[in-house]
Amino acid sequence: MKSLKKKLADDMLVLRGVNQPTTVIDVKGCPIGGESVMVVAGPCAIENEDLLKETAFKVRGSGAVALRGGAFKPRTSPYSFQGLGEDGLRILARIGEEMNMPVVTEIMDSEDIDLVSRYADILQVGARNMQNFSLLKKLGKIDKPVILKRGLAATIEEWLSAAEYILAGGNGKVILCERGVRTSETWTRNTLDLSAVALVKELSHLPVMVDPSHATGVRSLVTPMARAAVAAGADGIMVEVHPHPERALSDGDQSLTPKGFSQLMKDIDPIARALGRRIY
Amino acid sequence: MKSLKKKLADDMLVLRGVNQPTTVIDVKGCPIGGESVMVVAGPCAIENEDLLKETAFKVRGSGAVALRGGAFKPRTSPYSFQGLGEDGLRILARIGEEMNMPVVTEIMDSEDIDLVSRYADILQVGARNMQNFSLLKKLGKIDKPVILKRGLAATIEEWLSAAEYILAGGNGKVILCERGVRTSETWTRNTLDLSAVALVKELSHLPVMVDPSHATGVRSLVTPMARAAVAAGADGIMVEVHPHPERALSDGDQSLTPKGFSQLMKDIDPIARALGRRIY
């Protein structure tokens, strides 16, 4: 490990110093990086207010702390549903307020930082933008927590160096999020790399989340991978939940129903306790 | 998932039928695939009798059920230590007998099946031989359990189809073992694919183990990945342990000390209980 660490410059801000504890980031009163494992849940995309409200109500009831929902969607094809844009952000903020849940949404363009910051409590950088250095630099200048997803084929150095762009700009509130890497396996959407979670937690003081929904792309694998993520030491979990996955405008195959999500929460609770942690 | 399953012929012997439980394979009185999570531990290679005895004594004391040790080693270079051969097998069998532990060792050549079967309780097929079809066919004709490691870049179909070669030959005692796949990540030796464990358990009735030592190649990651493997639903764990890793003839960087292994056992116990299972 000592030799591995040499790949990164000693004075990088992301690196964990000797005996340095994990940085605890406060999100509207909810800490991440401490004793509790934070669970973020919600639909892939915000489709309309009723659906989001129903989802939020149910996931909060099962113990989710924060609400996710995409307003700007990075879609492979220009002809796929691109998200509701600012209308979606408004809905998200309103439901978050009502349910008293911090809200997370994706930022895709540096020009939208002010807009998205007005509505969201946490800004998420997607895998495809992990090395959008212009965006990272500008996120270093804001005062909101940023979830930085690992790139599709990013190495550990590249991921930590991307976080360093944000820290170097002055924003220390970065949460790393593992979401699987590209491999030759075709049964799963990506290959979830949980060793990266343990490794990054050893190297860095930043909290680390796991997104088992995008990592696997297969509903029945989400809960086992959520359990494994907590067992590996993850500080948080981000899960896609949709009341009617078969009608979802995106990522239906990997979305849990509210009932499935409730089971996931029951499953990860004893794992968290086994590690001396708890789920909110 | 239904659509995924179509990649495999319906009548394959490895596939799990509706409501079919996991096959429980008996290894000298120790079952794998049932309620208990089996732990196999020992050095990468058998180096001499005293070292193996010391290791066996200690890992048994911490709760390992079976003893592993390589007599024929698949080494990248022809000039690296190739293992003690039959002398190693004799040592392994003797210590297994003395400690009352079933023993596991690798089979590399179909010509050695009789020889290795005389000494070993479980024959292991390494990742590099997962598609050595001649070897697989001959292993279908013996009556000993076979651990079939996943190939370096094998897909799920290829892995299950390789197991099918053994089952089709008449030997139903196959234990699958995930040990990481090749990716572009260079910090870890391979990328442990725990979603493959959950997926294969869903598709197949065969028990599935995980080898976090070869998967990561990094000592400090072995225990977190053992925890995650148990949480993902693995039926067993295979761990490299060496009394003096810094002096090991192979794989020292990834071997736990007996003390580290004892901690691993304490760590995975509550995880197993959280899933309604136990460690022997």
Added chain:
Amino acid sequence: MKSLKKKLADDMLVLRGVNQPTTVIDVKGCPIGGESVMVVAGPCAIENEDLLKETAFKVRGSGAVALRGGAFKPRTSPYSFQGLGEDGLRILARIGEEMNMPVVTEIMDSEDIDLVSRYADILQVGARNMQNFSLLKKLGKIDKPVILKRGLAATIEEWLSAAEYILAGGNGKVILCERGVRTSETWTRNTLDLSAVALVKELSHLPVMVDPSHATGVRSLVTPMARAAVAAGADGIMVEVHPHPERALSDGDQSLTPKGFSQLMKDIDPIARALGRRIY
């Protein structure tokens, strides 16, 4: 192939119709996609006016048509040289003018499109931004040719769909550029995928270039891969050339000297002729 083609919607603008010839894109009087194979050469980053002028003079003398040079550099670490910015653009435009060579430079941020368009004849989207959909949408609104590099681990669908974002916006002048994909091979920086060149030329009417410098990261492999790219049917080649590679501020290991570049040009000429084409 017919079955493969079904992965893409029939009416995508990037797809080649029956008997449709390759689109010829005019770059300041120099066509790409026609009989000639276009060679773009220059340093990775613009370091100063004298160096760029020396490089331009020499590569033009060997037959390069266009001049490349980065002013905004996408660097893994925030502490690495980030490029000269607008000063670099000014130098690039001036030398291009003087040498009568169209100039190519990278665009990293949608906010910089106007700025970069004032100086550059071709805007290049780097591998890390291939799925920066906000940037792609805005590039669909300009009237300049865009080189779209393939992402680090992008599939053929993703690459063509990224191009579709630009075409759908109204800008048909897209040149695809293969620059290697991430694999487990560590001797080369990436793995150049020349089958993707032949495949994409079959699927799409857009011209396709190859960047053997970034693909291999190894100087001695650049010329063999340039030969192979032309033989595979590439419409252009982009090569890094630096008068003093050992002193280059970035990518020195993969830069050819002007002399090495001159040899490359001699080497690819007969290959182009063997295919009934020519190098400018």
Added chain:
Amino acid sequence: MKSLKKKLADDMLVLRGVNQPTTVIDVKGCPIGGESVMVVAGPCAIENEDLLKETAFKVRGSGAVALRGGAFKPRTSPYSFQGLGEDGLRILARIGEEMNMPVVTEIMDSEDIDLVSRYADILQVGARNMQNFSLLKKLGKIDKPVILKRGLAATIEEWLSAAEYILAGGNGKVILCERGVRTSETWTRNTLDLSAVALVKELSHLPVMVDPSHATGVRSLVTPMARAAVAAGADGIMVEVHPHPERALSDGDQSLTPKGFSQLMKDIDPIARALGRRIY
């Protein structure tokens, strides 16, 4: 490159010494590794004598030097056609004799070395057996040329080290063969890595072939990749040809017709000449 070379021990037999020319291996009077580029052609599997004869007659007429055909086939599923075995070997030898072409076939089991050697002029080790070290050691003891295909995800070190097993045993007649590596690309069967060809030719004195048929798995890509392979410096090409690809028992999708093969030969001839070489 100097630093890269350090990954391999200086005294490895496979390494090219200063100014050492490529080793020329004589196959029944046909040299490989010299001025000529050797073309090996034939069906994936030997199906019956008439088909093989027809194929051999036609490929020889187009300039193929050697005839390939599998008698023992490594198939993912145990229920797929496994080859004709010794009957296939007899047919192959007979047609080779009749047509005066050396014959190449795959060896899958160390127990079959004597058998296969009686019939074949070159023994081929497939990608799945590249690290079947028992097989490699025994091939070091015979006096026939061996084609060693690169493993599905093998690194350069692993490939050259596998060849070293054969050379260390005393058999210096090893021909390396690149056949694509596993990546996340799904349009092609594998990703042909032509930079590996240039790299291995720089590192080693052994001749290097390319198999564009298995590498791509797509008929229309075989000829462009054959051109690119010759341009990259390959010493030989191995191509699958079948008179009726749509009826082939294996690999029909990637097999050229005799007519397609004839065009391939016309295409690679001027490329070889451009490099100062020739096709037989």
